[in-house]
Amino acid sequence: MTLSGSANSASPTFELTGGETRLKYSFEGNEDFVVVAAYLEEAGTDLTQDGGIPLLMLDKPERGETAVHKSGGEYFLDVRAANIDSWTVTIEEMK
Numbered sequence: 001m002t003l004s005g006s007a008n009s010a011s012p013t014f015e016l017t018g019g020e021t022r023l024k025y026s027f028e029g030n031e032d033f034v035v036v037a038a039y040l041e042e043a044g045t046d047l048t049q050d051g052g053i054p055l056l057m058l059d060k061p062e063r064g065e066t067a068v069h070k071s072g073g074e075y076f077l078d079v080r081a082a083n084i085d086s087w088t089v090t091i092e093e094m095k
Helices: none
Strands: 002-005 014-016 019-027 037-044 056-058 061-069 073-082 087-095
Touching: 002 073, 014 087, 019 037, 019 056, 037 087, 073 087
Parallel strands: none
Antiparallel strands: 002 087, 014 073, 019 061, 019 087, 037 056, 037 073
């Protein structure tokens, strides 16, 4: 699942099987004050009512990857980004 944009965005739901998974990200921009949060939440979660713990938080533009530890199920990716020119976040499950 890949999601990209320049402002807040959420993906449709998708399935993870519980296998080895990673999040790859790239946030581009030149602003001094940047706020980024990427959430990987179970389907049916409403972040505004239920809250959530970000899988990734950044205070500057950068790129990288990190391991994801989630059990199998239906999930969605939600990215909140302020003062970012463009971004791409990918969830990859190894098969």
